[in-house]
Amino acid sequence: MELGGYANRVARIDLTSGNVSYEEINEKDARLYIGARGLGVKYLLDNGPTVDPDGPDNMLAFMNGPLTGSEATMSGRLAVVTKSPLTGTITDSHMGGWSAARLRWAGFDALLFNGRSETPVYAYITDGKVELRPADDIWGRGVHETVSHFQERYGDPLSVMAIGQAGENQVRFASIINEDDRAAGRGGTGAVAGGKNLKAVVVKADDSTMPKAADRDAWRPVHQRALKTILDSEVTAPRTGGLSVYGTNVLMNPVNAVGGIGTRNSQETQFMGAEKISGETVREDLLVGDPTCHACPVACKIEVEIKDGPYAGLHMESLEYEPAWSLGANCDNDDPRVLAKIIDQCNDYGMDAIEIGNVISMYMEATQKEFVSGGGIAWGDTEAMVEAADQIAMREGLGDLLAEGTAKAAEQIGHPEIAMAVKGQAVAAYDPRALKGEAIGYATSNRGACHLRGYTPASELLGIPVKTDPLEWKGKGELLKIFQDLHAFSDSLDLCKFSAFAEGAEEYAAQYEVLVGVPITADDVMIAGERVYNLERYFNNLNGFDGKDDTLPSRYLEEPGTGPASGSVVELDEMKSEYYAARGWEDGVVPESKLRELQIID
Amino acid sequence: MIEVKLYATLRSLVGSKSVMFQNNADTVGVVLEELIQKFPDLDGAIFTEPDVVRPFVAIMVNGRDIRHLNGLETMIHSNDTVDIFPPIAGGSAPCTRNRFA
Incomplete structure (x- = not known):
């Protein structure tokens, strides 16, 4: 090559x-x-x-x-x-x-x-x-x-x-x-x-x-432009931007403010204890360092040390927004020290800190509704949560059931409706009744429920690239496609997704062109991203996945949110129609003509 | 009483998480004016010029962004909450913006 x-x-x-x-x-x-x-x-x-x-x-x-x-x-x-x-x-x-x-x-x-x-x-x-x-x-x-x-x-x-x-x-x-x-x-x-x-x-x-661009003169201005967008952004700017100062958990308060924090396994959508587990509180009470990754000036990681309580002396990284939600609000836990403890357990045992919070909260709801016999796990029982993490990793006792993941475990309990999961993977920290872009995002994600396939909260919450009403479903299918395609490209470069808080397709294209030596435009970036997204969907279609799998837990469709999301449920059918039209798919399936158009098949 | 809650970097400019106002009913713009009179450092953090909110600053009334209500003319009443967030996440993504437009 x-x-x-x-x-x-x-x-x-x-x-x-x-x-x-x-x-x-x-x-x-x-x-x-x-x-x-x-x-x-x-x-x-x-x-x-x-x-x-x-x-x-x-x-x-x-x-x-x-x-x-x-x-x-x-x-x-x-x-x-x-x-x-x-x-x-x-x-x-x-x-x-x-x-x-x-x-x-x-x-x-x-x-x-x-x-x-x-x-x-x-x-x-x-x-x-x-x-x-x-x-x-x-x-x-x-x-x-x-x-x-x-x-x-x-x-x-x-x-x-x-x-x-x-x-x-x-x-x-x-x-x-x-x-x-x-x-x-x-x-x-x-x-x-x-x-x-x-x-x-x-x-x-x-x-x-370390690989370096062969054409140094061409690389320098391209690199400087991309770097400058990061350094100048009010979000990513080192030491001053929100992401750099507070890490991802800076999102806890604004998402809670719009009623988008699933609480008690998404039975409610606003958490009274959000401030206690927010990025602001963690920074004030627990932060000891902000490590970074290769070639990144943002340093969004949050290194904490627990000074008191049963986990005193624990030194860990990183206390992120997603597990702060899944193991916090979703389990009715407002103690950030417990969050640090269980995230550290996940890091050591090697487990997804989003899924584990969901599977525990599902089991808590099963306990609340007496779907399970024995003691169960009560809301906010943090000792039991820590113990459950041990048991899951070792597949001991109750852990063997929960190790199957939120959807499969709920099915075995006999109540699949309390699994907040799509295609078997649990949801993330944005309740789709309050942020409708995530509704169609979770439903159509090629890897099961996921906030990162297409980060529409950027638009609905923050106004990037344009402000859209989080409670309005119209237009979200088209918006999601743009985000999904852009992220599919940056994930293929592979640049951190947070680059998208400052950079766009033009910056990606310019860097790719100089380093790889293939002329490419911003339009080409979006087409390549679309191709990747369709390739994934094609893989899933060959496994029998289609429109019936692009769905959401019935709770989001039937039980309205609370707080600012009061009265709101997801208009899933309408959103899917709009999204499939934007994609050119037929009931969740990539037609052969689309596969040819994108050069996936000859 | 109207409570104005501040987040992230805005808190260091006022030294607290929230500020209470006695107003019974007023527009968001009027309440923000009073807020800035008390804490002038907030001016540049919220506005680029009078009545023009900085890009990516989010002002919410009872959890609804005023960009989807009546902007700075949105009415607020006693017991309402105003949340003000600095640009905590966001950016330009110029190509994407053009596409969406």
Whole structure:
């Protein structure tokens, strides 16, 4: 392949035989699907879309994009792409920190794992080579101990992307976590690794091999322009912008103000204790540091230390908005110290901190309504929540049920209607009755309920790029498509999604063009994003997903919100019609003509 | 009484989370004028010029953004709450804006 930017080296690792082979990237695929998320989905499709996600034939792809690990601002991201054991759909989950950059500096765009090792192994990556080494001695340990083990063995600089006990026990929402506690959090990527007996990917590399644009004169102004948008933004500006000062949890108060905080498993939509778990309070009471990722001046991570109470002495990162909601308001918990504790448990066991809050809140509602026998878990019982996290990771007692995830566990209880989930994955921290863009966003997301496929709260809450009324459904299908396509492209570069708070398609196009050497316009960016989104949908269609799966929990359709969202329910049918028209889909299915138009099929 | 709640970086400009006003009924614009008289540092944080709210600053009355009500002319009454958020997240995304327009 002749394109710039890429390492042009992919490792295929057969864990069954132990064989490792290397290949170049197919240039046509790189041009069409860019990298990271997009190219990863293409590899998964070629691997066979209908494989059993729990079986050895499923592929686990660690995917960099052409900008990963470069000098581009916010380029410290990689995507883990696989078929999700939680949803049965395609999924991709991105992590920050330094692991992605180190993987690129070690000479790789992609690591494609197939098969299943008979005994636990880890992949050791350095200088363009992959070796499988025994991991028997660290199997059964948490992520933090695993990281320390490898750091002692191999020294700095080193990245470790590992699973904890949750992945080993194939908790359906297990994550892969790196040395900075950054997570490929959603979709159960850790369960796929655990099923393959793959404990970790260890990368030894330093920035002496950081890729740089061949044409320095062309790169400098392009890079400076993108960087300036980040530095000048009132949101991302280091030390002054809201995201930089308070982290993502700066959203707790405004979302609560509009009545968008699902409370007690979304039985209500406004939480009286929101201020106590907000970014403002965490900064005032608990913050001790604000670490960052490769090439990022924003430093949105929130490092905290607990000074009192049962978890005194706990030092962890990062206290983010999504788990602050899922484990906070959604479970009727207003103690940020408990949030820190359970997020840290999730980081160590390797679990999705969004899904776990939802599955616990679902069980709390089951307790409230006496759907379960025994003691259950009462609203706000934080000790029981901490204990449940232990049990889920180890699949012990009640944990074995909850480890199946919100939707499957509710089904087993006999009350699927109390699972706030779509296609098997639980919702995020924006109640769709108060923010209608998220209604169609959750319903149509290709990886199950997700706020990151198309971040419409930017428009509904903040006025980016235009202010839309959060309670109005009209126009949201079209708005969502734009966000989904733009994010699909940045996820394929792979730049942090927060770049979109300042940058747009033009900045993305300019950086891609100089680094990769392919002329590209902002229009091309949107088309490439659309192609990636349709490729994912095509993968799901081949697995039998269609319009019937683009749905929402009945609660959002029938039970009105509270507070400012009083009286509001979701007009799902109308929104789906508008969205499908914008996409050119037929009842959730990509027609053949669309696949041809986007060059997905010949 | 009308309560004006302030968030994020705005709090450091007034030294508290909220300010109470005795007004029984007034427009948002009038209440904000009184607020700024008390705390002049808020002026530049909320307005670019008189009656022009800074981009991405969100002003809500009982949880509804005044951009979807009657702007600064929106009436507020006793026991209402006004929330004011600085640009906590947002940006330009120029290409996307053009597309949506």
